[in-house]
Amino acid sequence: MTNEELIKLAKRARLQSYSPYSHFSVGAALLTWEGEVFTGCNVENASYPAGCCAERTALFAAAAKGKRKFKKIAVAGSFSDEFASPTIPCGICLQALGEFCEDDFEIVLCENDNLIVHKLSEFLPIRFTL
Ligand code: THU
Numbered sequence: 787m788t789n790e791e792l793i794k795l796a797k798r799a800r801l802q803s804y805s806p807y808s809h810f811s812v813g814a815a816l817l818t819w820e821g822e823v824f825t826g827c828n829v830e831n832a833s834y835p836a837g838c839c840a841e842r843t844a845l846f847a848a849a850a851k852g853k854r855k856f857k858k859i860a861v862a863g864s865f866s867d868e869f870a871s872p873t874i875p876c877g878i879c880l881q882a883l884g885e886f887c888e889d890d891f892e893i894v895l896c897e898n899d900n901l902i903v904h905k906l907s908e909f910l911p912i913r914f915t916l
Contacts, residue, residue, distance in 0.1 A: 787817055789894045789901050792860035797869075797896075799825035799840065800862050806830060812840035812863035812873055816848055819855035824848035828863075841879040849886070858892035859883065869896045875909065884913040 792815045800813025805828055812828040826843030838846075841859060848856070863873030872895035875883070883891065889907035896902070 787821065787823065789858075789860065789892075789903065792817060792823070792858065792894055793862060793896050793901060795823055795825055796840075796860040796862040799827050799844070800864075801827075803827040803840070804829045807832075807834065807837075810863060810865055812861065814840035814844040814859055814861050816841075816844040816859045817857045818848060818853045819857060820853075822848075822853070824851070824853070839876060839879050841875050842882050845879075845882055845886070854886055856883075856887050856891060858894055860894040860896075862896055868898075870898060872897045872902055877910075880906070880910040881913060884910050 795815035796813040799815060800811050803811035805811050807830045814826045816824045824844050824847045826840045826847055828840045830837035861873050862869055887906050891906040893904045894901055
């Protein structure tokens, strides 16, 4: 699965976004260690904090199917159908991903037609653990 293919799946998942409050639609596509892809979109709520980001929607869908090891995630967010600036996963999503993913887990973002790849450790150098 190439980064281009994964971003394409994230953009497709974004079309299911339920975001009547922010009007910011996000899609995510998470690649498991076994090569399976789980997608998610942001799902908002009238009680704002009850909403969920696309990354966690994808992660929890995968975790609920017993998946525990992941290679990379692609994220595409925008107010329109253009992706001028990259959508960087929020702190809560980084912590959630950090539960399952190693420091070298890749986060694939898009900026116009370009892909940008970061490692989880760049956005979350250390994480809370119990
Ligand atoms: N959002 C995501 O789904 N992922 C991100 O990486 C950043 C923010 C959502 C949450 C909310 O529904 C909307 O984008 C605006 O913050």
